[in-house]
Amino acid sequence: MAVGAGDNYWRDNRLPGILKHRIIRRYLPLYLARTSSKDGRAVYIDGYAGRGFYENGEAGSAGLLMEFxxxxxxxxILRLFEKDKTNYEHLNxxxxxxxxxxxNVKCERxxxxxxxxxxxxxxxxxxLxxxxxxxxxxxxxxxxVNAMNRPAAGEWPPTELLMNFSWEAIRRIGGHVSSPRGSEKTxxxxxxxxxxxxxxxHFLAGTSDEAVEAVVDGFINRLGAATNCSVASLPVRRKPSHKPIYSLVYATRSPRGFWHFADITAKSLEDVRIAHEALAEPGFFSIATPQQDAENAALPDIEKNILSILEKRSEFIVGDFPFLVFGEHIGTVGEKIVRKAIKSLHRQGRTPSTGVGGKTENLKVVRPKR
Ligand SMILES: C[S@@+](CC[C@H](N)C(=O)[O-])C[C@H]1O[C@@H](n2cnc3c(N)ncnc32)[C@H](O)[C@@H]1O
Structure with missing residues (x-):
C-alpha cells in the first residue's frame, strides 16, 4: 500500500516535501499576481490539501496559499479539499x-x-x-484533462497544473501486470x-526501472498532447542513489509560465541541496552538484543556444523561448545565467545586445548586422 499522510507525516516537513513547498511558495504568488492583474481575481484549487500546517507550525501547500x-x-479564491476527517478538522x-x-477560502471534506x-x-x-x-x-x-481544457481555455483565462505523480504507485501496481495473483481492480x-x-x-516482462520511466514519459506526453500544454516532470528522490519517489508534473500553455517555473525550480533545488548539507546528508535530487558547477557547465551551452536562435530570427525576447534558450539545462540553472550568456556574447561581438537592465525574461537579443 502507498504510505498515506498519517500523523507522522504532519509532525514536520520532511526533505522531499521541502522542494514541493519551496516551489509553491515562490511560483504561486507569481502566477496568481500575474494572472489576476487583468480583473483582480484568480482561483487556486488544492485537491489533496492536507492539514494546512505541520505540528511545528510550518505551512503545507494550503497554509502557504492562505498566508499569501x-x-x-x-x-x-482558495478552494481546498480533504478527505480524511482528522486532517480536514485541522485544515478547517x-x-x-x-x-x-x-x-476568500473555503474547505470541504x-x-x-x-x-x-x-x-x-x-x-x-x-x-485557475x-x-x-x-x-x-x-x-x-x-x-x-477536462479541468485543463475547461471552456475558454487557451490564451485566456489561463489554467496551470502542478501534480504529484507517484513513481512508487506505478512501480507497485505495475508488478500486478505479470503477477499470477495480480488484481485486475488495482x-x-x-x-x-x-x-x-x-x-x-511496459510491465509484461516484469517490473523494471525502464518500465516505470516509460510510463512516466508516456503519461507526460499524453497529458501534453491532450491539453496542448508544455509539461515538465521533476523527479524527486530521497537521496541521489535512490529511485525517484514521485515527479512534480507541471503543465502550462504559457512560455513565460514555463520560464518562471524553470527559474524557480533551479533556485528551489539549490535550497534543498543546502538543507541537506546542513543535515550532513548529501542531496537527494538528480541535481546533486553545487549550483556553481551546474552554472559553469550551462553557460557555454546557453550561449550556443542563443546563437542558434539568432540563425533563424534576427531578434527575439528570451522569455518567449524557455526551451530553446535553456535547452537541457532547463530547471537546473536560474535565469541569471541567461543574462550572463548575453553579456558574454556581447563582449565577443556576437550580439549588439548588452544584457543590461530590466527583467531577465524581457531581454531582447539581436543578431549583429553583417
Ligand atoms: C500528500 S498529502 C497532502 C499534502 C499537502 N498537499 C501539502 O503539501 O501540505 C495528501 C492528502 O490528500 C488526502 N486525500 C487522499 N485522498 C483524497 C481524495 N480522494 N480527496 C481529497 N483528499 C484526499 C489525504 O488525506 C492527505 O491529507
Missing part, C-alpha cells in the same frame, strides 16, 4: 481563522473526484491553478489515472 492570500492585494480550523481575516468538476466550473472566466498532491494514484486522467485504478491501459505493456 492574507498578505496580498488581489482577490484570491486554520481556514476559519484566515477567512475571519478576510481571505470529501473526495476531490466528486468535487472537481463543479469547482472548475465555478472558476469559469478566471485564471490546480494543485493535485495525492499520496498514491490521483485523479482520473480524463478529469485532469490495475484498472491505474488505467483510470493514466488514461487507458496503454501502460501495461
Amino acid at each position: 492570500a492574507l498578505e496580498a492585494q488581489g482577490e484570491y 480550523s486554520a481556514a476559519e481563522k484566515f477567512a475571519a481575516e478576510g481571505v 470529501g473526495d476531490v473526484v466528486d468535487k472537481i468538476e463543479n469547482t472548475v466550473t465555478e472558476a469559469d472566466g478566471l485564471p 491553478f490546480l494543485f493535485l498532491d495525492p499520496c498514491g494514484v490521483g485523479l482520473p486522467f480524463e478529469m485532469v 490495475l484498472e485504478r491505474l488505467d483510470t489515472a493514466l488514461g487507458g491501459d496503454w501502460w501495461r505493456e
Whole structure:
C-alpha cells in the first residue's frame, strides 16, 4: 500500500516535501499576481490539501496559499479539499481563522473526484491553478484533462497544473501486470489515472526501472498532447542513489509560465541541496552538484543556444523561448545565467545586445548586422 499522510507525516516537513513547498511558495504568488492583474481575481484549487500546517507550525501547500492570500492585494479564491476527517478538522480550523481575516477560502471534506468538476466550473472566466498532491494514484486522467481544457481555455483565462505523480504507485501496481495473483481492480485504478491501459505493456516482462520511466514519459506526453500544454516532470528522490519517489508534473500553455517555473525550480533545488548539507546528508535530487558547477557547465551551452536562435530570427525576447534558450539545462540553472550568456556574447561581438537592465525574461537579443 502507498504510505498515506498519517500523523507522522504532519509532525514536520520532511526533505522531499521541502522542494514541493519551496516551489509553491515562490511560483504561486507569481502566477496568481500575474494572472489576476487583468480583473483582480484568480482561483487556486488544492485537491489533496492536507492539514494546512505541520505540528511545528510550518505551512503545507494550503497554509502557504492562505498566508499569501492574507498578505496580498488581489482577490484570491482558495478552494481546498480533504478527505480524511482528522486532517480536514485541522485544515478547517486554520481556514476559519484566515477567512475571519478576510481571505476568500473555503474547505470541504470529501473526495476531490466528486468535487472537481463543479469547482472548475465555478472558476469559469478566471485564471485557475490546480494543485493535485495525492499520496498514491490521483485523479482520473480524463478529469485532469477536462479541468485543463475547461471552456475558454487557451490564451485566456489561463489554467496551470502542478501534480504529484507517484513513481512508487506505478512501480507497485505495475508488478500486478505479470503477477499470477495480480488484481485486475488495482490495475484498472491505474488505467483510470493514466488514461487507458496503454501502460501495461511496459510491465509484461516484469517490473523494471525502464518500465516505470516509460510510463512516466508516456503519461507526460499524453497529458501534453491532450491539453496542448508544455509539461515538465521533476523527479524527486530521497537521496541521489535512490529511485525517484514521485515527479512534480507541471503543465502550462504559457512560455513565460514555463520560464518562471524553470527559474524557480533551479533556485528551489539549490535550497534543498543546502538543507541537506546542513543535515550532513548529501542531496537527494538528480541535481546533486553545487549550483556553481551546474552554472559553469550551462553557460557555454546557453550561449550556443542563443546563437542558434539568432540563425533563424534576427531578434527575439528570451522569455518567449524557455526551451530553446535553456535547452537541457532547463530547471537546473536560474535565469541569471541567461543574462550572463548575453553579456558574454556581447563582449565577443556576437550580439549588439548588452544584457543590461530590466527583467531577465524581457531581454531582447539581436543578431549583429553583417
Ligand atoms: C500528500 S498529502 C497532502 C499534502 C499537502 N498537499 C501539502 O503539501 O501540505 C495528501 C492528502 O490528500 C488526502 N486525500 C487522499 N485522498 C483524497 C481524495 N480522494 N480527496 C481529497 N483528499 C484526499 C489525504 O488525506 C492527505 O491529507
